[in-house]
Amino acid sequence: KFDFEIEHRxxxxxxxxxxxxxxxxxxxxxxxxxxxxxxDCDAFVPDRNDINDTINVDISVLELxxxxxxxxxxxxxQRVQRKKRGRKTNxxxxxxxxxxxxxxxxxxxxxxxxxxxxxxxxxxxLIESEAAKPSWADISSKSTSxxxxxxRWELLSVQNGLLCIKWEYTAENIxxxxxxxxxxxxxxxxxxxxxxxxxxxxxxxTMSRAKECPFYWIKMRESVENYVRTCDICGEANDPQRKxxxxxQKYTVGARFERIxxxxxxxxxxxxxxxxxxxxxxxxxxxxxxxxxxxxxRAETVGMFYSEVG
Numbered sequence: 039k040f041d042f043e044i045e046h047r048x049x050x051x052x053x054x055x056x057x058x059x060x061x062x063x064x065x066x067x068x069x070x071x072x073x074x075x076x077x078d079c080d081a082f083v084p085d086r087n088d089i090n091d092t093i094n095v096d097i098s099v100l101e102l103x104x105x106x107x108x109x110x111x112x113x114x115x116q117r118v119q120r121k122k123r124g125r126k127t128n129x130x131x132x133x134x135x136x137x138x139x140x141x142x143x144x145x146x147x148x149x150x151x152x153x154x155x156x157x158x159x160x161x162x163x164l165i166e167s168e169a170a171k172p173s174w175a176d177i178s179s180k181s182t183s184x185x186x187x188x189x190r191w192e193l194l195s196v197q198n199g200l201l202c203i204k205w206e207y208t209a210e211n212i213x214x215x216x217x218x219x220x221x222x223x224x225x226x227x228x229x230x231x232x233x234x235x236x237x238x239x240x241x242x243x244t245m246s247r248a249k250e251c252p253f254y255w256i257k258m259r260e261s262v263e264n265y266v267r268t269c270d271i272c273g274e275a276n277d278p279q280r281k282x283x284x285x286x287q288k289y290t291v292g293a294r295f296e297r298i299x300x301x302x303x304x305x306x307x308x309x310x311x312x313x314x315x316x317x318x319x320x321x322x323x324x325x326x327x328x329x330x331x332x333x334x335x336r337a338e339t340v341g342m343f344y345s346e347v348g
Contacts, residue, residue, distance in 0.1 A: 133270035136232050139225040148216060149199045155219035157183040158201055165196045186256050187217070203254050215254040226253050227265045238275070241266045289322070297322040300344070302335050317343050 193204040202214040230247045304315035313331035320327045
């Protein structure tokens with residue numbers, strides 16, 4: 039019913055594929071490909087030679103509704119940005135190292151931090167006043183931190199305004215270690231684990247460095263373990279621990295009831311006879327399966343049913 043002729047046209051010549059390609063440009067009134075008349079349109083579509091200029095067009099020349107002259111002009115550096123498309127990656131973010139602490143471990147900064155800690159400041163005041171060790175009735179209402187330091191009362195001393203504890207590495211090697219308040223603990227842990235000279239060691243080696251450092255604090259091992267296990271760099275580099283499991287083995291049988299398997303299923307809704315479990319016995323050779331109701335899964339009950347089957 040239709041009289042038409044199919045002609046091939048290269049893809050590069052398909053420039054009139056949409057309505058915006060058929061707008062009037064100057065004095066051109068028809069399509070250069072199909073010679074169809076073009077409709078009037080106020081829109082403007084640049085030529086192919088002007089594509090680059092269109093992409094980098096200045097946003098300030100675009101009119102978006104009614105704008106007043108009082109608005110600040112948009113600088114030429116602001117360009118039209120193409121929105122990135124495509125499938126988002128499922129790769130987790132790369133681990134980031136902890137930032138270097140702002141606190142510097144100097145004698146003055148540690149002295150200030152100790153005075154700012156209510157528990158350590160209380161111990162310092164007791165020692166400087168040359169008071170006797172408080173009784174349990176006097177400190178029972180105090181925090182666990184105060185009780186921790188008072189339990190080591192004979193080893194504590196105030197030197198140059200710093201609370202220190204006597205630490206005996208050996209009988210000949212005795213040193214005084216500075217008691218660190220909780221506010222400086224992240225800084226100390228960073229220096230013994232994250233610093234360039236530390237190298238993100240494991241729990242054991244980091245704990246060894248903690249024992250050798252000139253500082254001492256409450257729950258030293260627990261704090262080191264938590265810090266190392268929550269380190270992003272260590273978690274990214276180390277493989278997860280896998281529990282060793284023995285490989286599955288084959289067991290070949292040559293006769294009926296040479297080897298049987300027993301299992302218990304349940305609990306199920308209780309029956310009229312007060313049974314809530316099922317004893318399942320299967321033969322490895324014949325694959326014969328027998329089930330028996332059980333009122334409970336106690337050893338004597340299961341043994342009684344098993345003896346009857348045997």
